[in-house]
Amino acid sequence: MSLPEFKLLRPRTLAEAIDLLARHAPDVQVIAGGTDLIPSMRQKLFAPQYVLDIRGIRELRGIRSSAAFRPEMGRLRDSPQDAGAINAVEIGALTTLTEMEHSTFLRQHYPVLVAAAATVASPILRNMGTLGGNICLDTRCLWYNQSLTWRKGCGFCIKKDGNICHVAPGGDTCWAAFSGDTPPALLCLEAEIEVAAPGGTRHLPLRDFYTGVGDNYRKLQKNELVTRVFLPQSSAGWHGAYRKLRIRGSIDYPLAGVAVLLRRSNGHVEDARIALTAVNAGPVLVKGIREALAGRPLDEAAAEEAAELAARTAKPLTTSALTPEYRREMIRVFTRRALLQAFNS
């Protein structure tokens, strides 16, 4: 199937890209790896006048740690968090998921992020897909990711071209699920992102980037670009694990996903964080995990308690081929398994 027609813009520098975005703002789509946008354009979910291909911007590629990076800080209780040292690691938005999967630096200091990146789609798609694209990934729904003919036959929906929701009839909220694998890991790591705009750049914690609503799911203006991700050294060296549910063992998007991050000390949990994906309209941190687990050895009972908190945070609806009940139950199962795996790693 061919794509809708558009004009292709290929900037070489970030400044050029921002300038082009500002000029064509209402009617431009950004493309990097293309693994999210191209299939959606085939389905006529997007038919922009301009497509901005940012792959040529070299400064947005690669993983760098500043001279101030001191990984041992992450393993210390009450590590000093002075502003200069807090974001000691920078990942360019155009870094591919394969590059992250094979980064020995990330594997050593931020294993949860490697675990999550290594499960995205398939090896070929990870060669193409970027970290920025995974963060900005469009939300997904059975009623949305379909061809124009299919959607037309069902009277469209709130997220695209219509005003009804087939998932929650009668409501005016879109419940399409956010299905990125790396954002829950990044939320656990307390990552920040840099957003470039015509007026300059701004930084924000990743947890403030998502709205929790399916159609207007991220706080990114049409003239803005996610350019970098920063990892604090206070999260370096923590143990982590990522588990996801999907129909096939490869290629598919997650239908439920759990990232777990914890710090151990003398056989007990010192601190822990859990975040979920693919069961809500945005990736979410589970509240109360530190309180539930800190100071305890991680046995089956403790893991089950945290898993219950995670399952209660998950609000899956019939946006995918598996039932909401099953997906919520798998959040519980995966949380328990991921916690035990991270604690014993």
Next chain:
Amino acid sequence: MKKELISLRVNGRTHELAVEPSKLLLDALREDLRLTGSKRGCDDSSCGACTVQVGGIPMLACTLLAASCQEQEITTVEGVSEHGSLAAIQKAYGDWGGAQCGFCTPGFIMTVKYLLANNPHPTETEIKQALSGNLCRCTGYNQMYEAIKSAIEAEQQGLAASK
């Protein structure tokens, strides 16, 4: 939309093409360059039948814009033979029945070439993981594993013989 002149470097040759900006690399290869080895399978970025190497890395030609692939070295299945004879993996596919209907084979070959170039001695698990982005609807995966293992052996014997 007005066509634009682009320059694509495919299998060692540079081609000047006039294409729409929305043209996919797969269509440019198949329709404009008549390189029909790369196949359109699913058309939704899942199956891997259109896999080519861009800058030496396997990517889906159905998910790339042709105009975005300029200044990069593109290799298709037509470009993997060595000095006019079949590459070890191509020969092994024939010997072991690695291709059944053959539709997925060009994509698999591009993936396997990359695997063996970067990891000459993959374990069984590494082979399976590497192939997890390509689908075979004849489900003939076992013959492929045999073919890949035999290609690895052939490469090693070739190396030994040339010493």
